[in-house]
Amino acid sequence: MYLEELKRTGDFLTLTRNNEFHLPAQQFTLSNGTQVDVIDTGVIQFTPAQYGLKDIVLSSAIHGNETAPIEICDELIQSIIKEQLTLKHRVLFIFGNPKSINIRERFVEENLNRLFNGTHAQGDIENEERKRAANLERYVTAFFTSVEAGRYRCHYDLHTAIRGSKNEKFAVYPFLHGEPWKKSQLQFLLACGVNTVLMMRSAATTFSYFSSRQFGADAFTVELGQVKPFGQNDMSRFAKTKETLTALISQDDINFGEFNSGDYELFQVHRTINRTQEDFTFPFADSAENFTGFAKGELLATDGETRYLAEVEGEAIIFPNANVALGQRALLTVIPMEVDERFV
Ligand SMILES: O=C(O)CCC(=O)N[C@@H](CCC(=O)O)C(=O)O
Numbered sequence: 563m564y565l566e567e568l569k570r571t572g573d574f575l576t577l578t579r580n581n582e583f584h585l586p587a588q589q590f591t592l593s594n595g596t597q598v599d600v601i602d603t604g605v606i607q608f609t610p611a612q613y614g615l616k617d618i619v620l621s622s623a624i625h626g627n628e629t630a631p632i633e634i635c636d637e638l639i640q641s642i643i644k645e646q647l648t649l650k651h652r653v654l655f656i657f658g659n660p661k662s663i664n665i666r667e668r669f670v671e672e673n674l675n676r677l678f679n680g681t682h683a684q685g686d687i688e689n690e691e692r693k694r695a696a697n698l699e700r701y702v703t704a705f706f707t708s709v710e711a712g713r714y715r716c717h718y719d720l721h722t723a724i725r726g727s728k729n730e731k732f733a734v735y736p737f738l739h740g741e742p743w744k745k746s747q748l749q750f751l752l753a754c755g756v757n758t759v760l761m762m763r764s765a766a767t768t769f770s771y772f773s774s775r776q777f778g779a780d781a782f783t784v785e786l787g788q789v790k791p792f793g794q795n796d797m798s799r800f801a802k803t804k805e806t807l808t809a810l811i812s813q814d815d816i817n818f819g820e821f822n823s824g825d826y827e828l829f830q831v832h833r834t835i836n837r838t839q840e841d842f843t844f845p846f847a848d849s850a851e852n853f854t855g856f857a858k859g860e861l862l863a864t865d866g867e868t869r870y871l872a873e874v875e876g877e878a879i880i881f882p883n884a885n886v887a888l889g890q891r892a893l894l895t896v897i898p899m900e901v902d903e904r905f906v
């Protein structure tokens with residue numbers, strides 16, 4: 563049994579990495595009254611004896627090689643189990659894809675972050691990532707719905723980007739189907755050191771879209787910098803993020819002060835370009851950064867016979883990846899937008 567070791571070290575990450583696909587559920591209570599439920603490998607829930615009004619999901623390692631968020635969550639989990647940090651709210655931590663952490667890859671067979679919102683059950687493909695997406699959906703559903711209705715819900719799915727970015731940290735605000743965007747969420751992200759937010763304009767199969775759409779959670783994919791192996795992250799660059807996540811889970815509320823629209827760089831998605839052909843290329847180098855803008859008419863991508871040219875002046879590239887599976891997103895383009903009446 564693993565509980566004694568976990569209680570002693572708080573090292574849920576190592577326990578997760580040593581159990582790539584499954585871990586039997588176990589439970590114990592800290593001396594401060596917080597209940598600890600290990601639900602599965604990489605999935606651990608904390609329930610303070612007298613919990614506040616927020617239900618908070620913090621996920622990382624949905625892509626296994628994105629290590630900085632894993633290190634942040636590992637540190638938070640260890641401080642909670644060692645009782646150096648006392649929680650105010652219910653929190654569910656998720657290390658998404660343990661095997662992909664161990665092999666230091668984005669995924670093993672299939673990109674986990676394209677399998678949510680039921681996509682894991684489409685077609686007749688079976689693999690560990692599909693099983694994991696189904697299980698993670700069940701765990702998040704149970705977490706949000708096993709308490710009284712009407713509570714506040716949020717989910718921050720923490721990632722790092724493959725490329726460098728002109729705006730080092732940025733967040734993806736999933737499509738809200740016409741609901742207003744929240745200034746308070748921009749303020750939260752800013753406190754995390756994230757001043758740049760992209761507004762999606764369509765449904766997605768990502769983890770953050772799942773929590774947003776199914777549970778009305780304030781949910782975001784948060785890109786905290788560039789992918790690096792364990793041990794090569796400069797953790798000082800994540801100090802604000804860790805501090806703000808700590809405040810989120812350990813305080814009733816966070817006071818952000820006055821909202822100032824000038825603090826933010828906002829973008830809306832202009833279009834999504836999918837790879838449909840084996841022969842898919844970008845005209846720019848691997849070193850081209852996210853948010854690089856192109857002049858109207860410049861070539862953005864070539865998909866077989868189709869050439870995609872920038873449609874508007876300054877159309878900027880996000881997440882270019884020519885190696886995605888056929889049918890998947892190879893590039894997002896964005897254009898700037900302002901805070902307006904669609905924000906509350
Ligand atoms: O840098 C890249 O190309 C990918 C970084 C990453 O994993 N981003 C997420 C964004 C999810 C979203 O659109 O909300 C992803 O591609 O899954």
Ligand SMILES: [Zn+2]
Binds near residue numbers: 624625628721
């Ligand atoms: Zn990622």
